[in-house]
Amino acid sequence: MKIGYPQALLYYKYFPLWETFFNKLGAEIILSGQTSKKILNMGAVEAENELCLPVKVFYGHLLSLVDKVDSVFIPRIVSVEKNAFTCPKFMGLPDMARAVGHQVPRIIDPVIDLRQGWKQYLDTIVGLGKELSPSRVKILSAYRAGVKSLHEYKEKTVAGVTPIDIIDNREVDDSGADIKIGLAGHPYNIYDKYTSMNLIKRMREMGVAVTTGEMIEDRVIEREAATLPKDLFWTYEREVVGTISHWSRRSSVDGIIYILAFPCGPDSLVQALLEHEMRKEKSTVPMMSLVIDEHSAEAGFLTRIEAFVDMVRRKKRLSRQKVG
Ligand code: SF4
Numbered sequence: 001m002k003i004g005y006p007q008a009l010l011y012y013k014y015f016p017l018w019e020t021f022f023n024k025l026g027a028e029i030i031l032s033g034q035t036s037k038k039i040l041n042m043g044a045v046e047a048e049n050e051l052c053l054p055v056k057v058f059y060g061h062l063l064s065l066v067d068k069v070d071s072v073f074i075p076r077i078v079s080v081e082k083n084a085f086t087c088p089k090f091m092g093l094p095d096m097a098r099a100v101g102h103q104v105p106r107i108i109d110p111v112i113d114l115r116q117g118w119k120q121y122l123d124t125i126v127g128l129g130k131e132l133s134p135s136r137v138k139i140l141s142a143y144r145a146g147v148k149s150l151h152e153y154k155e156k157t158v159a160g161v162t163p164i165d166i167i168d169n170r171e172v173d174d175s176g177a178d179i180k181i182g183l184a185g186h187p188y189n190i191y192d193k194y195t196s197m198n199l200i201k202r203m204r205e206m207g208v209a210v211t212t213g214e215m216i217e218d219r220v221i222e223r224e225a226a227t228l229p230k231d232l233f234w235t236y237e238r239e240v241v242g243t244i245s246h247w248s249r250r251s252s253v254d255g256i257i258y259i260l261a262f263p264c265g266p267d268s269l270v271q272a273l274l275e276h277e278m279r280k281e282k283s284t285v286p287m288m289s290l291v292i293d294e295h296s297a298e299a300g301f302l303t304r305i306e307a308f309v310d311m312v313r314r315k316k317r318l319s320r321q322k323v324g
Pocket of ligand 1: 052053054055087088089090186261263264265266267
């Protein structure tokens with residue numbers, strides 16, 4: 001069976017798990033590839049105008065898989081931990097995909113809802129695997145292999161590699177960089193080379209060492225997020241808050257760039273919360289928020305990045321002179 005896997009949204013978070021799982025069960029995974037102008041345009045034309053940029057991009061990836069696969073994998077991700085939810089877009093994604101029409105292939109949409117407990121979750125995994133194998137033992141073994149791949153992926157990112165460096169199989173040497181900038185935001189905003197305008201590569205070309213939330217251990221992010229006065233019940237937003245708080249409180253980066261997509265309700269709340277907290281804690285780490293949408297112009301975007309990088313550099317030089 002050829003299973004299409006749109007390279008969008010939570011792909012960057014979970015792909016080692018699902019690719020390994022399906023491969024072990026004998027399916028062929030067909031990726032939709034990197035976002036391109038064509039993919040973005042297809043998605044923007046098809047999607048409702050009010051939808052956020054990452055979902056429009058997802059539509060484009062979905063449409064690019066039509067006629068190439070037997071089915072498409074679009075899990076309905078409701079909750080990945082107790083007492084917390086994902087963004088409502090992830091819960092409705094399979095329905096939105098079905099509504100597209102255009103001969104969208106059959107959609108494989110397991111419900112991932114960890115609020116229901118592990119037994120229910122494992123039943124979901126077995127049900128998913130039954131698409132490809134009648135053997136429960138084989139399915140669970142494929143799932144264990146997927147979890148192992150996911151852990152190995154996390155270990156690599158914690159060691160200082162970004163997901164796109166892993167995907168591109170690239171080694172990065174930033175030992176010559178004079179400043180370190182934390183790039184925050186949802187993985188689909190910061191690792192999608194097209195919509196982020198290749199931001200990671202551009203910053204590295206400016207002599208900046210780039211660090212991201214995936215390089216921090218989950219328990220550290222969770223600990224930081226738990227200290228905030230407002231308990232966020234969106235898992236992925238809490239990760240962003242925990243990441244930025246970690247950098248800001250320890251001054252472990254020279255500056256922070258937070259990438260948000262337009263129009264994202266959860267992110268706009270998180271942005272206001274973070275700015276308030278950083279002011280209250282008298283953080284000395286400068287932070288810039290940048291909103292991207294399908295009309296973002298590369299020149300204006302990069303000018304703002306360059307101006308921020310210059311400012312961070314100047315600030316670091318001045319504080320060194322003062323210490324000297
Ligand atoms: S969190 Fe924001 S950007 Fe992400 S899918 Fe939801 S609305 Fe879109």
